[in-house]
């Protein structure tokens with residue numbers, strides 16, 4: 567069930583994603599929220615992108631998914647993670663985490679994730695229902 571607070575935090579995440587400079591490609595942002603506090607913010611990046619979270623400074627030559635950036639920037643246990651993304655044309659995209667990131671979120675004791683599914687509908691997934699198949703990793 568999607569509560570009003572989930573919609574509110576997802577909206578905040580959308581605002582950050584709209585502002586995220588992803589070098590003219592897909593821009594994704596993930597935020598981890600516990601209670602009414604943001605624990606961490608993660609930004610996706612592509613090779614050569616230099617700004618963003620801690621990982622970007624360490625590995626400037628690699629692309630990093632927003633979820634990995636989120637988890638490497640701060641402790642996210644027992645948080646709800648919101649993920650939103652846009653194309654460079656400003657169209658909102660499906661923000662379901664890939665199998666690899668789902669595994670990372672699971673291992674980091676994240677409580678649940680909220681994202682936009684392929685039908686454009688806001689979805690909340692408790693950690694026990696995360697799909698950790700890695701076929702969609704890219």
Ligand SMILES: [Zn+2]
Pocket residue numbers: 631633663664665666667668
């Ligand atoms: Zn991923």
